[in-house]
Amino acid sequence: GQNIDQPTEMTATEGAIVQINCTYQTSGFNGLFWYQQHAGEAPTFLSYNVLDGLEEKGRFSSFLSRSKGYSYLLLKELQMKDSASYLCAVLEGDYKLSFGAGTTVTVRA
Amino acid sequence: GAVVSQHPSRVICKSGTSVKIECRSLDFQATTMFWYRQFPKQSLMLMATSNEGSKATYEQGVEKDKFLINHASLTLSTLTVTSAHPEDSSFYICSARGETNSYEQYFGPGTRLTVT
Numbered sequence: 001g002q003n004i005d006q007p008t009e010m011t012a013t014e015g016a017i018v019q020i021n022c023t024y025q026t027s028g029f030n031g032l033f034w035y036q037q038h039a040g041e042a043p044t045f046l047s048y049n050v051l052d053g054l055e056e057k058g059r060f061s062s063f064l065s066r067s068k069g070y071s072y073l074l075l076k077e078l079q080m081k082d083s084a085s086y087l088c089a090v091l092e093g094d095y096k097l098s099f100g101a102g103t104t105v106t107v108r109a
Numbered sequence: 110g111a112v113v114s115q116h117p118s119r120v121i122c123k124s125g126t127s128v129k130i131e132c133r134s135l136d137f138q139a140t141t142m143f144w145y146r147q148f149p150k151q152s153l154m155l156m157a158t159s160n161e162g163s164k165a166t167y168e169q170g171v172e173k174d175k176f177l178i179n180h181a182s183l184t185l186s187t188l189t190v191t192s193a194h195p196e197d198s199s200f201y202i203c204s205a206r207g208e209t210n211s212y213e214q215y216f217g218p219g220t221r222l223t224v225t
Contacts, residue, residue: 004152031212042113042202042216043153087153091212095141099152 004100006088011106012078020073020103022088033089034062034073037102043087046073075105083107111137113205115217122193123225129189130220132203138183139205143214144176147200159186193224 003025012018024032031050035043049055049064049071061074075082085102092098112135122128132142141160145153157173159165159180167173177189186205190197200221204214 033213035216040200040219040221042218044216045213048213089153095143095158095206095212096155097143097153097214098155101150101152 004088004090004098006086006100006103008101009104009106011108013108014078014080016078018075018078018105020075020086020088020105022071022073022100024069024071024088024090024100026069026090026092026098028093029066029090030093031091032062032064032071033091033097034060034071035087035089037085037087039085046086078107080107080109111205111207111215113139113203113215113217115201115203115220117220118218119221119223121223121225124194125192127189127191128193128222129187130201130203130222132186132188132205132217134184134205134207134215137205137207137215139186139207140183141206142180142186143204143206144178144186144188145202145204147202147219149200153202156188190222193222195224198222198224 006022034046037043047062054063059076064071085104087102088100089097114133116131144156147153156171157165157167161180161183165178180186202219203217
C-alpha cells in the first residue's frame with residue numbers, strides 16, 4: 001500500500017515562491033507525478049519524476065529523492081491563477097496511481 | 110494534447126436508481142482506462158482499471174456488482190452506479206492511458222453525482 005503525505009494548506013503572496021513537499025512510502029515505485037486541480041475540475045499534469053534530481057519546466061520545478069522517499073514541487077513567480085490544489089501521486093508498478101490528499105495553495109495579492 | 114471527456118458533468122438521482130457515466134478519449138485510443146472517486150477535500154481513490162475488451166480489475170473494497178464498468182471500445186468506458194445510495198454521492202473522475210510505453214494518464218473533467 002501507499003502512505004503519501006503532503007501539507008494540507010499553504011498561503012503565499014503573488015510573485016513569491018512556494019515549495020510543496022511530499023513524502024511517500026511504497027513498494028514497486030515507478031515514478032512520482034504532480035498534478036494541479038482546480039475546485040470541481042479534473043487534475044492536470046504538471047510533472048513526472050522517476051530519476052533523482054530536479055526537473056524544471058517554466059515556473060514549475062519538481063524534485064525527487066528516491067532514497068529519502070521525498071519530492072517537492074516548486075512554484076515560482078506565483079500568480080493568482082496558481083491558487084489550486086496540488087496533488088502528489090506515486091506510480092506503483094505499471095499503472096496504479098496513488099494520490100496524496102492534496103495541498104491547497106492560496107495566492108494573495 | 111490528449112483529451113478525455115465525461116458525460117454527464119453533473120447528475121442528480123433518487124436513491125435506488127442506477128446512473129451511467131461515460132468516459133471518452135477524443136483524440137487517441139485508450140488501451141487502459143481508470144475510474145477514480147473523490148470525496149470533498151479528500152484524495153482521489155482508484156476504484157478500478159479497465160482494459161478494452163476485458164473485465165475490469167477492481168481495487169480492494171470496491172463492489173464490482175455495484176459499480177459496473179464496461180470498456181467496449183478503445184475510446185469509451187462506462188461506469189454504472191447501480192442502486193445508488195446517498196453515500197455514493199461523490200465526484201467520479203475517469204482517466205485514460207494511450208501508448209503502452211507511457212505512464213501518463215489523461216483525466217476527464219469529472220462527474221458530480223448527487224443521490225437524494
